[in-house]
Amino acid sequence: MPLLEIKKAKLKLDNKDILKGLSLSVSSGEVHAIMGPNGSGKSTLSYMLAGRDGYELESGEVFLQGQALSDMEADERARSGLFLAFQYPVELPGVGGMSFLREAVNSRRKFLGEGELDHLAFVKEARKVASKMFVKDDMLKRAVNVGFSGGEKKRFEILQMAMLKPKVSILDETDSGLDVDALKIVSDGVNAQRNDENAIVVITHYQRLLDYIVPDFVHILSDGRIIKSGGPELALEVEKNGYAGLINAA
């Protein structure tokens, strides 16, 4: 059984068709990259998967480990093992980083029947993971994403991913706004979490990120559909020829 299965997903926003029958199957241990030009539906796809209000499917279905997502709220999906790394992480003034992480991790642990971590054990674990992501202690004390640089925000997203140990992670344009050094840190953080039990879907404009997070499969999203799938070489083709050639051929 695939970890994530999208079947003929159709979705409208403001009465406009955005996803037009998108299908994708992701199995454990795999990294998939979804590439596409502006307006192809990439961010809509990530919001739809995460369960944002207003992004409900018109038809089709999505399964996470065989369980239909359509009846699940965003928080249930997350507890069940779905993670979305935001393109634009949201600032939460007044919400401390550490308490935010603990709330999130304990929600997930409770779901897994693992019992909540006590404060001390949690702080120790968080600091350990944070240091690997080059996230300073100071950042965990500050309000979530408030006053963070672009790179810090993305590092904090991947730190959350590492703490939550999701089954399926969707990385929505995680490379946007990152310089080369930050890109490497973030990619190393993601790669460290690749294993046979989970799967990662990387959504991106550019091939650049895929030099660091090397995918098993690449899919080209255009006009709400996957028009072509292949191996990493497909990303190189996009880099060389742009999307236009592929879209015209499809």
Add this chain to the structure above:
Amino acid sequence: MLHNVKDNYIISVKDHVSQFEEKSFRKLASNDFKSWPSPREETWRLSRLGVLSRKEIIPITPNFKKQISSVSKFDGSKIIRFVDGALREDLSSKLPPGSSLNVLGEDDSLRCFHKFKDSNLKDHPSTNVSFSCTPSIVKLTIEKDVKIRDLFEIIYEGGDDYTSVHPVLYIELKENSSITLIEQFNHLSSLIMPLQLVELKKNASMNSLKIFNDNQQSYNLSANCIFLSDKSNYNSFSLIKGGLFTRSETHAYLKGENCNLNLNGVYLSSKNQHHDLTTAIYHDVPNCTSKQIVRGVLGGKSTGVFQGKVRVAPDAQKTDGQQMSRAILLSEYATANAKPELEIYADDVICAHGATVGEIDDEQLFYLKSRGVSEKKAKQILVTAFLRDIINESVEKFIQNLVFEEAELALLEIISKDI
């Protein structure tokens, strides 16, 4: 019909002062109480008192043997208690050197009355009624150069149905003195009309925290008049959570240069509560700063009002006046009104104001939910953060948790109903 009933309270007030001489401050005050403010008056348009005209209320006769029920909020504080609007020295702490509490005689009371009447609170119903009906005017004095290290806690309680309660407190901080004061209002009364006159002399500094927590049938019409001299500092935070109707109105007069004023506040409203923070800040001289941050969280069918007026006189150059109000509505039946008013007659000033009313931010809510946090918990986290922010900014560190816990109790009450 309504008019006759309305007159009843006016008659009770007149009855209450009938034994006093014509020239006494009580008589003078009662002569000026002619009616409740009309909703046509701009500052009472959003907070209407019509319902008071339909209630049978009489000014309370204090019971000096009444059992008290409110406890101190802070270990080791110096406590001053008012029961039924009367000072209870027998229940109050011995005050530290350099501070004193006195009941004013007729002449001093008259002077205090005139100071209020010289302000724009002269027509406030509490001004006239409470000067008429207060058991006595109490003055707290902090002597020159005295920095009070103890926390002072004033606890107001008492009252019962169909009575009105009238504590009047005059606080004077002499040159270079300072104090931190917590006041809690815990009445059972139907109508509470506290008055407070604060005079800060040169270089004096006062931190004030007011917690309005009267019972849910009561009306509290608090009126505060603050006068600031050179280089003085008044920093206040009001937490309004109790009462059926609570309005805290504060007028501050910046009379000396280089003074600094903060009038921050939070209202937390549920069920059919009506909460109102009304302020007027008068910058009469140059080089002063004033700042107001007001936040509200509303559930049920509650209503919140923030009215803030800042007046900058033609001579008050280099004034810095900031005002910001934000309200979060947790129920579709709740209402928040914000009415900032700037009257600026000087040209070299920095003045800004902003007001927002809305629901919990969608993006923030989704972000938390996408991390596995339930909607209810996420809303709780966001609203709590909304309050934590302003509390930390407004009150001294050692009482931040106290204030936060007080706020959280009311918040949970709102959240349990509306989230």
